[in-house]
Amino acid sequence: MKRMKRFLRPLAIVLGITGAAVMLGFVERTTDRTPLTTLDIRVHGGEGVHFIDEMAVRRAVMDHGIAVLGAAAGDVHIAHIEERLRNIPCVADAEVYHDLDGTLHVIVKQREPVVRVLNGDGSSFYIDEDGWVMPVDPDYTARVLVATGWIREPGAVNGVYSVYADDSLAQATCSDEIHRIASFIRKDELWNALIDQLVVNADGEFELIPRVGAQRILIGDGSALEQRFAKLRLFYSEGMPKADWRRYARIDLRFADQIVCTKRNSPNNP
Structure with missing residues (x-):
């Protein structure tokens, strides 16, 4: 009897696994034959980010080479649709899948810009939160920090690319540092509300222009940002209340501990 139990137990496990595999295969074949009748589109992004809407996503999905709605689920090339969506410059990622009910689900994540760069040649582009350069949209302008001045960057003429793509460079590029500074400002509630513009001066150093006070705040390069902004926060909380906000034309944060x-x-500032 014990030998029989030892024999039946592994047999039951094998039969269970085989049955599950057969059932999964049946479900997969059934799903592949299911006609797609509904398109469920969801567009995600940060608050106030509206580079792409459901209608634009629908057009991209429908421009797939076949009539998506009405087609069997197995005839729709999911990977091709995802690739088409990811090739849209303002799209960070896309996920497409279908279910047993005949619904094709399309989930799109928009890129979230942290800064708009006004190039020296007159062109303009955004850099998103992950450091990807993306073109501006003629129909929508994101409310983000603006970088101007002595900027000579390639922009988005060759499509979307990362400002950190070339790790072989000994020094950070202008776009690297613009992204680093803009990201730091965006993550802090005070600085995000206060700082209106980032300027690259003729010496290649960075200056901040606040919304109030009419000062130029010189921070130098994109290093030691926490220390420099900590000094500025202390100055605003303890020094500025005792003086007129328009008293100073220039605030220099480049030097340690002062x-x-x-x-x-x-x-020095006529």
Whole structure:
């Protein structure tokens, strides 16, 4: 009897696995033959990000080479649709799948820009939160930090690319540092509300222009941002309340453990 039990137990396991495999195969074949009758589109992105809407996604899906709705699920090339959607510059990622009810689900994640760069040659482009350069949209303008000044970057003329793509460079590029500074500002509630513009001056250093106060805040390069902005926060909380906000034309954060302020109409700032 014990020998019989030892024999029946592995046999039951094998039969169970075989049955499950047969059932999965049946479900897969049934799903592949199911006609697609409904298109469920969801577009995700940060608050206020509207580069692409459901109608644009629908057009991209329908421009697939076959009539998607009405076709058997197995005849629709999911990977091709996902690739088509991911090739849209403002799309960070896309997922497409169908279910037993005949619904084709399309989930699109938009890129979220952190800065708009106004290039020296007159062109313009965004850099998203992950460091990807993307073109501007003629129908929609994202409300983000603007970078101007002595900027000579390739922009988005050759499509979407990462500002961190070339790790062989000994020094960070201008786009690298613009993205680093803009990302730091965006993550802080105070700086995101206060800083309006990022300027690259003729020396290749970065200056901030706040929405109030009319100062230029010189931060130098994109390093030691936490320390430099900590000094600025302390200055705003303890120094500025005791003085007129328009008293200083320039606030220099480049030096360790000190802030150098230049008064308006001083010899150094006529």
